[in-house]
Amino acid sequence: MDLRFRHDESRDVTILAERRAGGLCHVSKPYWNGRTLALQLVNPTAGIFGGDELQMRIEVEKNARATLSCPSANRFHAMKNASARIEQDFVVGEGAWLDFRPEWVIPQQGSEVELITRIDVAEGGRLVFGDLLAPGRVAHGEGLDFRFFGTRFELRVGGRLVVQERMELEPSRGAWPFEVPGWEHCFYGAWWLVNCPLGAEEIARIESLQNEGLKIGVSELDDKVMVIRLLAARSLLLKKSSEALREELALLFPLLSREERLLT
Numbered sequence: 001m002d003l004r005f006r007h008d009e010s011r012d013v014t015i016l017a018e019r020r021a022g023g024l025c026h027v028s029k030p031y032w033n034g035r036t037l038a039l040q041l042v043n044p045t046a047g048i049f050g051g052d053e054l055q056m057r058i059e060v061e062k063n064a065r066a067t068l069s070c071p072s073a074n075r076f077h078a079m080k081n082a083s084a085r086i087e088q089d090f091v092v093g094e095g096a097w098l099d100f101r102p103e104w105v106i107p108q109q110g111s112e113v114e115l116i117t118r119i120d121v122a123e124g125g126r127l128v129f130g131d132l133l134a135p136g137r138v139a140h141g142e143g144l145d146f147r148f149f150g151t152r153f154e155l156r157v158g159g160r161l162v163v164q165e166r167m168e169l170e171p172s173r174g175a176w177p178f179e180v181p182g183w184e185h186c187f188y189g190a191w192w193l194v195n196c197p198l199g200a201e202e203i204a205r206i207e208s209l210q211n212e213g214l215k216i217g218v219s220e221l222d223d224k225v226m227v228i229r230l231l232a233a234r235s236l237l238l239k240k241s242s243e244a245l246r247e248e249l250a251l252l253f254p255l256l257s258r259e260e261r262l263l264t
Contacts, residue, residue: 001025001056005037007063007096013037014064024054035255036065036097047075048113050082058100060125062093065255069101073134076146078110083148087116092125092194097255100129104235107146107169108137114150119192123158127194128249128256130242134235135176138185144171155225157194162225178231180215187238189230191245196253198226206248213237216245 004018014037016030023045030039048054060066076084092098107113121127136142148170155163169176178186198206203218206228210216213233220226228245232238250256 001027001041001054002059003027003057004059004061005064005066005096006061007065009063014066017061024048024052025056033067035257036067036099038067038069041068041070042072043074047077047108048084048086048111049077050079050084050112052084054084054086054088056086056088057091058089058098059091060093060096060098062122063095064093065097067099067101067255070103073104073106074102076105076107076111076113076149078108079112079147080110083112083114085114085116088118090117090119090127090129092119092121092127094122094124096122096125098125098127098129099256100127102130102132104132104134105149106134106137107149109142109145111146112148114152116152117154119155120159121155121157121194125194126196126253127192128196128253129192129194131188131190131192132238132242133188135178135185135187138235143185144176146171155192155194157224162221163192163227180231180233183213183233185233187232187235189232189238189242191228191230191242191249193226193228193249195224196226196249197223198252202248202252206245209241209244209248214241216241 002020006017008015013032021027026042026044028040030037150168153165178188215231217229
């Protein structure tokens with residue numbers, strides 16, 4: 001899938017200038033909500049199966065503003081003697097804005113998937129990028145039953161590599177790295193912020209969302225990049241906490257407002 005967003009200076013709106021989508025991708029009709037161009041990304045199949053390869057490139061050109069969301073979880077199904085690979089590239093231009101709001105990644109029993117994410121944000125571009133990971137279909141008794149899940153994450157700002165992370169999860173060879181004593185399961189979330197600075201007061205409010213089943217940490221990687229990481233004992237708690245977090249951020253960055261459609 002290739003999507004390219006462009007700023008239409010004559011009307012001061014963002015338009016979807018290019019759209020190409022293959023069998024694993026479906027793109028909803030975009031709509032301008034008065035602030036950003038919003039659309040949904042959907043996998044029209046039941047999920048990711050062995051042998052699947054998904055390549056996605058999202059480009060938000062100079063001064064364009066886009067909000068992308070995924071209405072359903074990204075499920076990795078059982079893969080007998082096979083694996084799947086996902087590569088996703090995000091390019092955010094000068095003065096542009098991208099809000100990427102995914103749903104869960106759920107590696108199910110016997111799945112083997114590698115996920116590669118590359119993000120390139122120009123100087124003056126702004127980004128809010130989410131990442132939610134479940135340990136499996138825990139409601140069906142499938143916690144940590146996947147075969148392998150590996151991720152590579154790179155984030156560049158102004159051409160400079162700021163973040164490079166690699167994670168390899170193989171439950172048969174070791175414990176789930178996200179563990180909290182007393183919790184039966186642990187769900188992970190991260191929200192990456194580029195050129196969306198938080199002050200000490202805002203960080204304190206975000207960290208105050210913590211409770212017995214939720215832990216939150218805010219890291220400032222440099223003067224342009226911050227990451228907010230969450231661990232929760234239950235999936236619903238992480239979802240609600242992510243929404244509460246976004247509401248706090250929307251007080252500083254109105255483009256994150258939940259009102260996605262114009263009232264008529």
